[in-house]
Amino acid sequence: MPNMEMRPFVTLLREELSTCLAHKQPAAAGGAHNIEEGSETSPPKVVFNFLQGKADLAALSPPDLLDFAIYCNLDFYKTIALILKGEWQWYVVQRLPEGKSLAEFADEGLASLRELSSGFKPAMEKNATYDGLYQLMERHGGLAGASGYDKKAFRHIVNHMVLADIHLFAGNSPELENFVAAEAAERKLLKDAASDGVDEFWKKKRIWIELENEVGTLLLELEEQTLRNRKSQREWMATFGHIYIPLVEAEYHFNSLTYRIERKSEDPALTVEDLDVLEEENRKAEEEHLYRLKQSAVSLKRDLTGPGGLVPEDDETEAYEQECKKILRKIWRLTHPDAIDQERFTTEQKKKLRAYFEEAVPFQEGGRLEDDEITLGMRSLGALRDLLAKVEAVWKSMGLDCNEYSVIQGETLVEQFAWLDQRIASLEEEANQVRVELMAAANDPEFREMDACLVSAEQIEIITDALEAKLDGYKEQNREMERRLEALFAL
Secondary structure, three states: OOOOOOOOOEOOHHHHHHHHHHOOOOOOOOOOOOOOOOOOOOHHHHHHHHHHOOOOHHHOOHHHHHHHHHHOOOOHHHHHHHHHHHHHHHHHHOOOOOOOOHHHHHHHOHHHHHHHHOOOOOOHHHHOOHHHHHHHHHHOOOHHHHOOOOHHHHHHHHHHHHHOOHHHEOOOOHHHHHHHHHHHHHHHHHHOOOHHHHHHHHHHHHHHHHHHHHHHHHHHHHHHHHHHHHHHHHHHHHHHHHHHHHHHHHHHHHHHHHHHHHHHHHOOOOOHHHHHHHHHHHHHHHHHHHHHHHHHHOOOOOOOOOHHHOOOOHHHHHHHHHHHHHHHHHHHHHHOHHHHOOOOOOHHHHHHHHHHHHHHHHHOOOOOOOOOOOOOHHHOHHHHHHHHHHHHHHHHOOOOOOOHHHOOOOOOHHHHHHHHHHHHHHHHHHHHHHHHHHHHHHOOHHHHHHHHHOOOHHHHHHHHHHHHHHHHHHHHHHHHHHHHHHHHHHO
16 A cells, blocks of 8 residues: 555556546547547557557557547546556556555655656657647647647647656645646736747746756766766776775875974984874874865855965955845745644655755854855855755645646736746856766776776786785885884884
8 A cells, every 4th residue: 555645646657547537537429539438459458458468558649548538527637647647657667666566666755756757858759759748639639739739839738748757646745736727827927928928938948947857967977977987996806806905994004104204303302102193193183184175175165265276365255144044044944843843844845845844954044154165055045045945845735745836926927037037057057067067977097097907807807816915015115114114212
């Protein structure tokens, strides 16, 4: 039995088709789209046979699902959602870990399903085109055109539905109802707008949806490349670790001996205990320095004046800090457990808000931003604004488990333009950052060298001999360095 608390409105294809059959609406008299059950090969019978048996429902094609939707007299939006659900299920079934079912993922909650679904695009009869589905619907009584969608608008709404995760929810879910209502409000808003304004809106919306999908695809590629790198590392360590780890230890010992000999040579009065203290302090200083360098490398400097993101003057710093605190107070109020428990958020939304709350906790009001921390990404004004935008988006979609970033914010066209511009700029920056990380991960010389070491048994033998020779060299040097250090203490 599915855990309904974890997925109150999420359905898999078998559940959705069964619901459609149970709630089949009678066709209007003389309706052009009414399809009789007829033979065993008619769409309703084909689907019914799948439901009765143990066949893979993901094998149902878009034409099967479209004809079945017509038979059940589903409206335009529910029809698209049903076809997308079939395409999505076919996609994720290919990615299931061995021994695990899709229903088990669904029981784990939306987060698991979304992770499994990353990179999903309508397969369209297993890799056909968007136009294929449009033409398919037009051949069945002009379903798309009759609902006011030409090819371009149809492609937009399909992509928008995928972005909103509509394929994860039931046809009678509030998520789909909210999506359709937002679509109607959008069309009403554009109805009285000037033609150039309408064109500009569609252009921005297209760019926004494409960027959302592009960033998702890039993140998936980065994750896959990271996994490949980790696999290379594991294989390398499994092959050479028995030599490499002692080699690293020997190198660290050599560096320690070198440092101790230098310090003892400079100050013969130093004892062994003195050297221990000196080396410990030096090591801590180096680790702290490296940590700060790494943090600075990922800092967001675009909100700060001065070359290289340097901290501004005291009065600018104070104003910057006050703005950070103002935003933090708002995040705190909107994510505090006492606040969200009183509202009608879903289980998944409460999880998100609690995560945002925990992200904001270390920086709540009362804590002062240090001068050398103010440029760090996790404490930058830009990062805090992004966090607040996420929080406000969840509040905007209260009670709905759809992707909150799939809803264009704003009551007027001007406000929606402003939101689209901000979101597009943010996505472009994120896409560029992910591309840089992806290129670095793909071309990381350390991992590529590891791959090169494992290309053949002959190469493995060569690398093994080289590592052993290097280890023997360090051992010999360390013995000599130890004798030198002992001689310094014997003086």
